[in-house]
Amino acid sequence: MTKKQVRLAVVGGNRGFGYSKSCELLSDIVEVNAICDLNEAVFAKWKQTFPNIRTFTSFEKLLDDPDIDAVLLATPMQVHAAQAVQAMKAGKHVLCEVASAMTIEESWELVETVEQTGAVYMLAENFCYTRSAMMIRHMAESGVFGELTHAECGYVHDVRTATHDAQGNIKWRGEMMRDFNGNNYPTHSLGPVSQWLGINRSDSFDYMTTIVSKPASQSDYFSEIFGPDHPGSKPEFWKQGDSCLSLIRTKQGAVIYLRNDFSSPRPFNYLYYGLQGTKGSYLSGRDIQEEPLVWLDGRSPGKSYLGNAVWSKLSEYAGEFEHPWWKSESDRANAVSASRFGDYFVMKEFSSAIIQNRSPDFDVYDSVAVSCVLPLSVQSAARGGYPASFPDFAKNKRNSVRAQPETGGENG
Amino acid sequence: MTKKQVRLAVVGGNRGFGYSKSCELLSDIVEVNAICDLNEAVFAKWKQTFPNIRTFTSFEKLLDDPDIDAVLLATPMQVHAAQAVQAMKAGKHVLCEVASAMTIEESWELVETVEQTGAVYMLAENFCYTRSAMMIRHMAESGVFGELTHAECGYVHDVRTATHDAQGNIKWRGEMMRDFNGNNYPTHSLGPVSQWLGINRSDSFDYMTTIVSKPASQSDYFSEIFGPDHPGSKPEFWKQGDSCLSLIRTKQGAVIYLRNDFSSPRPFNYLYYGLQGTKGSYLSGRDIQEEPLVWLDGRSPGKSYLGNAVWSKLSEYAGEFEHPWWKSESDRANAVSASRFGDYFVMKEFSSAIIQNRSPDFDVYDSVAVSCVLPLSVQSAARGGYPASFPDFAKNKRNSVRAQPETGGENG
Incomplete structure (x- = not known):
C-alpha cells in the first residue's frame, strides 16, 4: 500500500x-x-x-x-x-x-x-495505551523492575445497569451474564500485563486455572429495581458468578492473578494492575482515582530487605520513564483519552501499520492470546479449577520475517 | 477444671x-x-x-x-x-x-x-485478633457486607535477611525456601479470612489450586550479600518461587485469592486483605501503613451501580463496628499489639477456654483448615495447578455438643 x-x-x-x-x-x-x-x-x-x-x-x-x-x-x-x-x-x-x-x-x-x-x-x-500503562511498559522494557515474576490485574466494574433496558429486558451484556460462567472480559486487564511481560516477544502464556463465585449481586439488583417477580431476581437465572478469579503461568515462569467482577457493589476499579520483579514493584490505586505507586530498588526510598522500602507515586518517575509516544503526543492523546483511554494511539498504530505494511503493535497473536481466556476460563471453572493450556497460536509468528512495530519510538 | x-x-x-x-x-x-x-x-x-x-x-x-x-x-x-x-x-x-x-x-x-x-x-x-481484623469480622457477622462472595489476602514480606546467619549458613526459614515450593506460611492471611467467611461455622473450604513463579529474588539477594560463589546465589538452589498464588473455593460458593511472597523487593504488605459481599466491600492498604478502606451500601457515599460509590476509611466505622473485645480492652491489647498484633486476645482466649472447659475461638478444626494449605499448595503447584480438595477435618465437630466460644461478647 x-x-x-x-x-x-x-x-x-x-x-x-x-x-x-x-x-x-x-x-x-x-x-x-x-x-x-x-x-x-x-x-x-x-x-x-x-x-x-x-x-x-x-x-x-x-x-x-x-x-x-x-x-x-x-x-x-x-x-x-x-x-x-x-x-x-x-x-x-x-x-x-x-x-x-x-x-x-x-x-x-x-x-x-x-x-x-x-x-x-x-x-x-x-487500555494498553493509557499513559500509566505505557509508562510501566517503558519501565519494564528498560529493565528497572528486574526479572519479572508476578503481575496482578482485574476489571472490577459494576455494570449491572447496562445488562437491561428500562423495561427490564436483557441486553447483550446481560445475555453474557445469563449464559456464561467465566471471565467474559479479560482483555482490558490482561492486555497491558501481556505487553509488560513480553508475551509473544520474550515469553508466552503456558496454562491457567479459574474459579468463580456463586452468582448473588446480579439477582439482588434485579430484585431491587424490578421487584422479586422478575426472572432475573433469582440467582439461578444467572450463570455468571460475581467474582471470576484466574491464575496464569507463563512459559518463563511468571505468574498472573486476574479478576473479573461485573456486579459486586463497590467503588469501581477497572484499572487494577500490579507488577513485581526482582528489582521493583508497581501497584495501581484501589479505585480509578487513587494514585498508582511504584518502588524501584536503588531509586526509590529504602531497601526492601532492610524493611524500610517506601512507595513513590508513579507520577514522580514520569520525567524519566514517560513512554515516547506520550512524551511526543500527550496533548492529542489527552484530547481523546479523558474518557476513552488510549484510543488515539490505537487508531494511529492501526493506520500506520497499514500504511507502512507492517504488523501492528497489538497484532492477531497478541489479540487471541488475551481473548482466549474467555473460553479457557469457562472450561477451567466448569471443571472445578482444572488447568487449561493455552494453544500455541503464535507458532508461525516465531518463523515470520514480517516487519515488527517499534514501540520504543515513534509509530507515525 | x-x-x-x-x-x-x-x-x-x-x-x-x-x-x-x-x-x-x-x-x-x-x-x-x-x-x-x-x-x-x-x-x-x-x-x-x-x-x-x-x-x-x-x-x-x-x-x-x-x-x-x-x-x-x-x-x-x-x-x-x-x-x-x-x-x-x-x-x-x-x-x-x-x-x-x-x-x-x-x-x-x-x-x-x-x-x-x-x-x-x-x-x-x-492476625485474627488485630483491631481491624476483628472489626471486619464484627461487620461481616452483623451482615453489613451482605452475602459474601470474594476475599483476597496475602503475606508479602521480604524476609530474606532471616534465611541465613552472618556467615551465610541457611537457617530454618531458608531451609523452607530451599526445600519447599508452595505457600509455606498461609495462616496469617487465611486465618482472618476464614473467620470472616464463617469457615467451620456456616461454610467450609472445598478445593484450591496453586501456581508458583520461578525462584529469582532469593538468589539475587544471596549474590548481592555473599557473592556469586555462594550456593544460594544460584536460582536452582531454591525450590520456592518468589510468588505463590492460590485460589480457594468454599462449599457455599465464595472464592478466595491468596498470595505468599517472602522474597520480592517492595514495601511490605503482610496485612493484605479484602472482602466483598453483595452489600459492601473492604480493602486493606497497599502497605502496612496505608489506611484500610470500606464501602457499605446505604451507609457509605454513593451508589455502586450508579457509578458514584466512594470509599470511606475503615476507622470511620469504629464507633459502630468496633469488636466488643477491642471496645472493652483496647488499652491492654494495644499495650501488647503494637509489635505483636492480637497476642493479648490469643492468650486470653486460650486461657479462658481451659478455665471454662470449652472450645477456643480458633480451635483445632479452624487451625488445620488454614494450615493444610501448606501441603495442598505444594501438591497443586507440583501438578501444574491441578485442584486439590480440602479434607473434611471438621466432620466430627458438626456432631459435637461441646460448648462453643462466644466472640460476640466477652471472652474472659
Missing part, C-alpha cells in the same frame, strides 16, 4: 463513535469513509462530524466496496470473529473492539486468516 | 518471649510456670520477668511435670504437630504458634488427638 490515508469504515455506529475524535485528529492518515449500522438513526451524528461519509446497512455490501481499505468492528462481542474473518477475506484490514473471539476455534481462524490474507489485524485494546 | 489460673509452660524461649507481656497482663488467669529451651542462655530474660519460673531443657521431662496445665509451642514450624500431639497425650492443653502442621497426616492426627483427649488446642493465629 503506497497511499498515505487509510479509508476506514466503522461498523457499529454507536460504540464506534468513541473513535470519531481520534479519527479527526488523525485525518492525515485516516479518513472515515463509511459507516455501517442496522439502525439508520445513528447516521446523523456521523454526518455532522464527517459530511462526506457514506452509509451502509448491509455489512456484505460494505465489504464489496472497493473504496474501503479497513473496517473498525464496534459490534457486539459475539460476532467479532466471524465479521473479522469475513472482512479480511474480502481484502479489508481489521481493527476489532474487544474481545477478538469467543472460542478457541474462532481464534485459530483469525490467526490463519491473517496469515493467509496478509491483512493487518489489530485489537482495539485501548 | 475448676481452678482460676492456667499454669503455662513456654516451649521455645526466644520466639515465645513475645507472649510474656500478654501473660503479665493476664496474670489473673495465666501463670508462666516453666520455660523449656535447648539453649539455657534464653532463661535469664524469663527469670527477670517471672522470678519463680522453672526451667527445662527436656520437652519430655516438662510433659511429665504434673504442675503444668498447658504448653505454648513456639518452636520451629516443622516440629509443631508432633510436639502438640505428644503434649496432649501427656494431658496438657496446647497453644501452638503457626502453622499447626506440615502434612495432611499430621493434621488428622491433631484432630483425632483433640477428640480423644478432650484437650484445648488453639492456634496462636494472632
Whole structure:
C-alpha cells in the first residue's frame, strides 16, 4: 500500500463513535469513509462530524466496496470473529473492539486468516495505551523492575445497569451474564500485563486455572429495581458468578492473578494492575482515582530487605520513564483519552501499520492470546479449577520475517 | 477444671518471649510456670520477668511435670504437630504458634488427638485478633457486607535477611525456601479470612489450586550479600518461587485469592486483605501503613451501580463496628499489639477456654483448615495447578455438643 490515508469504515455506529475524535485528529492518515449500522438513526451524528461519509446497512455490501481499505468492528462481542474473518477475506484490514473471539476455534481462524490474507489485524485494546500503562511498559522494557515474576490485574466494574433496558429486558451484556460462567472480559486487564511481560516477544502464556463465585449481586439488583417477580431476581437465572478469579503461568515462569467482577457493589476499579520483579514493584490505586505507586530498588526510598522500602507515586518517575509516544503526543492523546483511554494511539498504530505494511503493535497473536481466556476460563471453572493450556497460536509468528512495530519510538 | 489460673509452660524461649507481656497482663488467669529451651542462655530474660519460673531443657521431662496445665509451642514450624500431639497425650492443653502442621497426616492426627483427649488446642493465629481484623469480622457477622462472595489476602514480606546467619549458613526459614515450593506460611492471611467467611461455622473450604513463579529474588539477594560463589546465589538452589498464588473455593460458593511472597523487593504488605459481599466491600492498604478502606451500601457515599460509590476509611466505622473485645480492652491489647498484633486476645482466649472447659475461638478444626494449605499448595503447584480438595477435618465437630466460644461478647 503506497497511499498515505487509510479509508476506514466503522461498523457499529454507536460504540464506534468513541473513535470519531481520534479519527479527526488523525485525518492525515485516516479518513472515515463509511459507516455501517442496522439502525439508520445513528447516521446523523456521523454526518455532522464527517459530511462526506457514506452509509451502509448491509455489512456484505460494505465489504464489496472497493473504496474501503479497513473496517473498525464496534459490534457486539459475539460476532467479532466471524465479521473479522469475513472482512479480511474480502481484502479489508481489521481493527476489532474487544474481545477478538469467543472460542478457541474462532481464534485459530483469525490467526490463519491473517496469515493467509496478509491483512493487518489489530485489537482495539485501548487500555494498553493509557499513559500509566505505557509508562510501566517503558519501565519494564528498560529493565528497572528486574526479572519479572508476578503481575496482578482485574476489571472490577459494576455494570449491572447496562445488562437491561428500562423495561427490564436483557441486553447483550446481560445475555453474557445469563449464559456464561467465566471471565467474559479479560482483555482490558490482561492486555497491558501481556505487553509488560513480553508475551509473544520474550515469553508466552503456558496454562491457567479459574474459579468463580456463586452468582448473588446480579439477582439482588434485579430484585431491587424490578421487584422479586422478575426472572432475573433469582440467582439461578444467572450463570455468571460475581467474582471470576484466574491464575496464569507463563512459559518463563511468571505468574498472573486476574479478576473479573461485573456486579459486586463497590467503588469501581477497572484499572487494577500490579507488577513485581526482582528489582521493583508497581501497584495501581484501589479505585480509578487513587494514585498508582511504584518502588524501584536503588531509586526509590529504602531497601526492601532492610524493611524500610517506601512507595513513590508513579507520577514522580514520569520525567524519566514517560513512554515516547506520550512524551511526543500527550496533548492529542489527552484530547481523546479523558474518557476513552488510549484510543488515539490505537487508531494511529492501526493506520500506520497499514500504511507502512507492517504488523501492528497489538497484532492477531497478541489479540487471541488475551481473548482466549474467555473460553479457557469457562472450561477451567466448569471443571472445578482444572488447568487449561493455552494453544500455541503464535507458532508461525516465531518463523515470520514480517516487519515488527517499534514501540520504543515513534509509530507515525 | 475448676481452678482460676492456667499454669503455662513456654516451649521455645526466644520466639515465645513475645507472649510474656500478654501473660503479665493476664496474670489473673495465666501463670508462666516453666520455660523449656535447648539453649539455657534464653532463661535469664524469663527469670527477670517471672522470678519463680522453672526451667527445662527436656520437652519430655516438662510433659511429665504434673504442675503444668498447658504448653505454648513456639518452636520451629516443622516440629509443631508432633510436639502438640505428644503434649496432649501427656494431658496438657496446647497453644501452638503457626502453622499447626506440615502434612495432611499430621493434621488428622491433631484432630483425632483433640477428640480423644478432650484437650484445648488453639492456634496462636494472632492476625485474627488485630483491631481491624476483628472489626471486619464484627461487620461481616452483623451482615453489613451482605452475602459474601470474594476475599483476597496475602503475606508479602521480604524476609530474606532471616534465611541465613552472618556467615551465610541457611537457617530454618531458608531451609523452607530451599526445600519447599508452595505457600509455606498461609495462616496469617487465611486465618482472618476464614473467620470472616464463617469457615467451620456456616461454610467450609472445598478445593484450591496453586501456581508458583520461578525462584529469582532469593538468589539475587544471596549474590548481592555473599557473592556469586555462594550456593544460594544460584536460582536452582531454591525450590520456592518468589510468588505463590492460590485460589480457594468454599462449599457455599465464595472464592478466595491468596498470595505468599517472602522474597520480592517492595514495601511490605503482610496485612493484605479484602472482602466483598453483595452489600459492601473492604480493602486493606497497599502497605502496612496505608489506611484500610470500606464501602457499605446505604451507609457509605454513593451508589455502586450508579457509578458514584466512594470509599470511606475503615476507622470511620469504629464507633459502630468496633469488636466488643477491642471496645472493652483496647488499652491492654494495644499495650501488647503494637509489635505483636492480637497476642493479648490469643492468650486470653486460650486461657479462658481451659478455665471454662470449652472450645477456643480458633480451635483445632479452624487451625488445620488454614494450615493444610501448606501441603495442598505444594501438591497443586507440583501438578501444574491441578485442584486439590480440602479434607473434611471438621466432620466430627458438626456432631459435637461441646460448648462453643462466644466472640460476640466477652471472652474472659
